[in-house]
Amino acid sequence: MDDAQTMVITGTRKGIGRYLVEYYAARGWQVIGCSREPVDFSLPNYEHYCLSVSDESAVSTMFAAIRKKHGRLDVLINNAGIASMNHVLLTPIRTVQDILNTNVVGTFLFCREAAKLMRKHRYGRIVNFATVATPLKLEGEAMYAASKAAVESLTQVLSRELADFGITVNAVGPTPVKTDLIRSVPQEKMTALINRQAIRRYGEFQDISNAIDFFIRPESDFVTGQILYLGGV
């Protein structure tokens, strides 16, 4: 067991998750991450698990290992997520199931297992990932927006169920950020979307870590159940 502040981040192989690993590891956090595929980087205070976030037994084994090795968990960042730009009439049910499993079931499982561990020290910070696609009712992303609406609802209800354990649960809702997630979305769709923001630019990784920094500060113990959209949405 160790005294370093411990953080779990899901979906760390690439994109926002990978940036968050580098950002928090550089600030002295013990970071534990996961993704389905292995990562092509290594850091001294980073451990990786290869699993799908919706695989209950793999997730529970991962948390049993964290409990044994670190005996604590301070922060959970539920970043793993998938999207699929598609008209509803052309969306296969398999896509629907994959989106719900990763975005909703995965977020739920990690919240549940993390809270069990955080409960021991009566302290915890959970940050989930929402999206501006939900409030903007983005056409072509029906299941993605709906799955993130479920994440928002989960965030709000869990904030109440976990308050007595000293755990806060919030969500950050990024605007488009240039990662593989949005690579297949046509440029004119992106421009139209960004034009609906108060501040019209792409989001940067730093915009997201800035919001997370706020939620996970010890001083933010009175901030819970909130969805923070970026870009003025």
Next chain:
Amino acid sequence: MRDRDKVIRLIYAAVDEINETLPQERQVTKSVETVLFGRSSTLESLDLVGLIVSLEEKLQEEFDTSFTLADERAMSQQRSPFRNIGTLADYISEF
């Protein structure tokens, strides 16, 4: 089939943990007759949640498989396995 005495020892260890967080007048007695659930229990619902979670952890460590105690199987039984420590031990022994 699991050794019932071992299961009871694990339940008592989980009770010890919960007792550390409870005031004197609400301490849970370590006896198979201790009521865990319902009006005559000293446990509030959140304490019972804590007790079940600690017990699941201890069972997982001891028997190396994961346990979900409060699943539909438990909840759909006419008489809840959470009535008292003895019935809970019976239920887990047969898991």
